[in-house]
Amino acid sequence: MPARSVLTVVVPCFNESAGLLDFHERLSAVMSAIGESWDVLYVNDGSRDRTLPLIEALTVRDPHAGLLNLSRNFGKEIALTAGLDHASATGAVIVIDADLQDPPEVIPSLVAQWRQGFEMVYAQRAARSGDSWTKRTTAHGFYLLMQRLGGRVLLPRDTGDFRLIGRRALDALLQLREHHRFMKGLFAWVGFPSVAVSYDRAARTAGESSWNYWSLWNLAIEGITAFTVVPLKIATYAGLLVALFALLFGGQLVIRTMMFGNHVPGYPSLMAVVLFLGGVQLMTLGVIGEYLGRIFNETKHRPLYLVERYSAAGLLERYGAAGPPQPNAGQEV
Template sequence: MSTQLAARPPLAAAPGPAPAPIRPAEARPVLSVVVPAYNEQEVLPSFHARLAPVMEAIGLPWEVVYVNDGSRDRTLTIMEGLKAADPRVALVNLSRNFGKEIALTAGLDHAAATDAVIVIDADLQDPPEVIPDLVAAWRQGFDVAYARRRAREGETWLKKATAKAFYRVMQKVGGKVELPADTGDFRLISRRALDALLSLREQHRFMKGLFAWVGFPSTPVLYDRAPRAAGETKWNYWRLWNLSLEGITAFTVGPLKVATYLGLFTAIVAGIYGLQLIIRTILFGNPVAGYPSLMAVVLFLGGVQLMTLGIIGEYLGRVFNETKGRPLYIVERHAPSESPDQRQTTS
């Protein structure tokens, strides 16, 4: 079943206690920090210890929304401890692991901020100390302030090279959607940009592309990306490859056009080759040809056909998932943040 927030898209919720009602605007935080996490028990306490003083120094009411994406370690327990110690902590526990893109969407759905939301990972590769620079850009009138990586410490040359190649491909095939280079999810988005973003409820979510698709005035904020503070990365090369496929197929039909042109090129080459065989047969007869050349042609054409069917299948699978109309996620538990005044009133 689903619940409806005021002027917000519906949230997917599991049977059980209903989410807490949204507080009046005057009691809501101005800024929300959304932090999706999966198996981040080693780094979460350090992350919150660095985030809290940074947000306090900004001088605006704030909250942090931790989203537990079906972690198998003590991540949820640590989040519960942080909430017990700090009333500004909100907790969203998903019923299972849905993936980072969905977990991030769940956090944005439950962000109570009236003015702006900040998205950041918990691994401390994106330093919380950069947030004041994002807020400063927002105060200058920009709806989106995205953190652009000036340096990527702790990453291999292969990962840097593949990331650079991916951004180049997206800029070439993305059409009117311009994906900023060297930019992840770390950013600040205004409330009106967030409301536009939350109206997009597609199943296959490539958040970097969705952030760019909604538009609004944007500006980069340069920063140096640090190595992971603790724990292990969840993004191996296989998952990064699948994410890149999500991004390409979600924002362009370029692969389908490539398949069409490749089929046309193969047909032209096959026609020329067939014409050449006819002319040779008329002029010189038809000696028995060798099997290696025949097998090479058969395997080449079979490979082209299978690749084309695979590309069509990727798009067809996405259509299939969209038509089922399932909710993006199921919330096992939602504990909203509280202002210090509320905590004193209820205690």
């Protein structure tokens, strides 16, 4: 195996062929100027376009580039975990997306803070070019909600996956193996000395984002249920309030009947009460079901992902175009 690098850049990729070559060119220029040995690991998460052939071509022509090809699409959170599992850096790992919304030119600032002794250096968005008002507003609301609900885990606002992780923090992070993964929360959970680096997030240069509002909504649900049981408490308190309301309502009916006689209640008011109680019950069952489903998935103990092919940076330079043997093909992790 080639010598391990000080810095490894992990890049999860799903249908990124439109801008992958431009990204690699900018990343190479930035990393070469830092002055530390480095490599980049591209994690192909079941892309349906030409992303995989492009990464294979990069590994042939650039000894810094490596490939981790998953057996199918597992989702970004799992793909990022796979990349961190296979990162060989002795110093730190840098996580960045390939869409160039997170500029590689910010990486030297992250490395500078790491050299000052910080184990977690996260890039915090000062501006979000290319995002709609709705997306900016909902993102701000989500981070605000997570800061209120997170308890002892403080999720930094306006912060994505773009960050540098020191080796100590990475080794701690790799011990967390839950299937329902909200990586932003896991980054915050491990702690260690952390600092923010402010930057302006650019608009996407090529291709289309695979994150629609439905995907972002599901990611928000993952984040909330992974780090707090507040929804369960809300369901309990809602049940108590409805029970108290029903008790007071029933009491006033009894008193009114004793004082004024029994008047036939109206159908609309009856239906309103029935639908309200039914809605509260279904909502409570839904909250319980979300947590129960996550428990069910964890008890199956399936591997987080399967590796179809793994070529570390520099292997093709050493073994030639045929590459080394593939002992990790079909590996369960």
